[in-house]
Amino acid sequence: MATTQQRTTVQGGAVRSVLVQSAGFSSAQDIHAALRRQGKPVGLSTVYRHLQSLVEQGVADVIQSPDGEATYRYCGETTSAHHHHLVCRKCGHTEEVTAPAIERWAAQIASKFDFSDVDHTVEIFGTCAPCRKGSAQSAAKS
Amino acid sequence: MATTQQRTTVQGGAVRSVLVQSAGFSSAQDIHAALRRQGKPVGLSTVYRHLQSLVEQGVADVIQSPDGEATYRYCGETTSAHHHHLVCRKCGHTEEVTAPAIERWAAQIASKFDFSDVDHTVEIFGTCAPCRKGSAQSAAKS
DNA sequence: CTGGTTAGTGGGAGTGATTGTCGTTAGCGT
DNA sequence: ACGCTAACGACAATCACTCCCACTAACCAG
Ligand SMILES: [Mn+2]
Ligand SMILES: [Mn+2]
Ligand SMILES: [Zn+2]
Ligand SMILES: [Zn+2]
Numbered sequence: 001m002a003t004t005q006q007r008t009t010v011q012g013g014a015v016r017s018v019l020v021q022s023a024g025f026s027s028a029q030d031i032h033a034a035l036r037r038q039g040k041p042v043g044l045s046t047v048y049r050h051l052q053s054l055v056e057q058g059v060a061d062v063i064q065s066p067d068g069e070a071t072y073r074y075c076g077e078t079t080s081a082h083h084h085h086l087v088c089r090k091c092g093h094t095e096e097v098t099a100p101a102i103e104r105w106a107a108q109i110a111s112k113f114d115f116s117d118v119d120h121t122v123e124i125f126g127t128c129a130p131c132r133k134g135s136a137q138s139a140a141k142s
Numbered sequence: 143m144a145t146t147q148q149r150t151t152v153q154g155g156a157v158r159s160v161l162v163q164s165a166g167f168s169s170a171q172d173i174h175a176a177l178r179r180q181g182k183p184v185g186l187s188t189v190y191r192h193l194q195s196l197v198e199q200g201v202a203d204v205i206q207s208p209d210g211e212a213t214y215r216y217c218g219e220t221t222s223a224h225h226h227h228l229v230c231r232k233c234g235h236t237e238e239v240t241a242p243a244i245e246r247w248a249a250q251i252a253s254k255f256d257f258s259d260v261d262h263t264v265e266i267f268g269t270c271a272p273c274r275k276g277s278a279q280s281a282a283k284s
Numbered sequence: 285c286t287g288g289t290t291a292g293t294g295g296g297a298g299t300g301a302t303t304g305t306c307g308t309t310a311g312c313g314t
Numbered sequence: 315a316c317g318c319t320a321a322c323g324a325c326a327a328t329c330a331c332t333c334c335c336a337c338t339a340a341c342c343a344g
Contacts, residue, residue: 110228118267187331288342293338298333
């Protein structure tokens with residue numbers, strides 16, 4: 001009897017691969033374009049499908065860019081523990097950070113106001129050193 | 143000679159008014175609908191325009207809802223100091239919180255990785271006590 | 285008060301990301 | 315190989331949000 005119910009497809013691998021190799025956060029459209037550029041075009045719908053799936057699996061995380069576009073970033077299984085990001089708003093370079101203190105604080109605040117099923121988002125934006133010096137944009141998207 | 147360059151209009155007041163009276167975060171569309179319901183319809187473009195303006199003035203803040211819709215919330219001038227939110231994901235009820243510790247932490251992380259022009263977003267989501275008990279949604283939107 | 289200047293308005297078209305549809309492909313267990 | 319059906323992908327459809335631009339109404343000088 002079946003057990004898989006989860007077929008492995010080339011497209012799935014391709015999408016994941018592009019995401020893994022990208023430096024910062026990239027949009028579905030970026031990834032779709034990258035795939036096409038690499039000569040292995042994948043349908044846009046498929047890109048979205050895999051991206052969602054990766055997010056559900058906790059392999060990637062999404063954040064809504066300030067202009068409302070969803071951007072995805074790979075979070076290695078090694079790094080997959082709960083964490084936050086320090087993102088350069090120019091080049092997208094991202095540093096992953098953890099802060100037990102913050103987690104503790106969030107939980108404390110939540111209980112203080114009697115909220116349950118707590119969750120939170122913490123993102124820090126800034127300009128990284130390289131971008132600050134020369135406006136010499138380093139490598140943007142892959 | 144002119145000095146104003148900022149006319150006071152009924153529409154502007156109406157938009158602001160609706161925003162002020164709303165409990166949690168509401169989308170531009172919500173506000174547009176509320177105004178129509180109140181019998182003082184305001185063009186959608188105008189609603190967006192005022193909302194942006196309020197944000198620039200720091201009178202309101204925006205956060206991108208998980209499904210990518212921009213939602214706005216009034217931040218009284220009294221409360222206008224930098225702060226964060228604890229939002230009920232069911233009824234939208236929001237508590238404003240401040241946390242010097244977090245601010246300090248953010249600054250520290252930023253300098254550690256040599257990032258400048260730092261800014262950050264911290265939002266906590268959960269289910270408030272009322273919503274947790276009865277699934278008796280309290281007052282949703284205005 | 286009144287006319288002129290022009291910020292502000294709003295209906296409608298345009299944009300662009302994301303989702304839905306559904307006939308066609310291609311994993312994979314048998 | 316074979317068949318069942320998950321996964322594709324081209325294209326249509328949504329939908330929040332922005333543009334455009336003729337029109338309205340603040341507001342200031344006279
Ligand atoms: Mn991450
Ligand atoms: Mn606030
Ligand atoms: Zn940078
Ligand atoms: Zn609630």
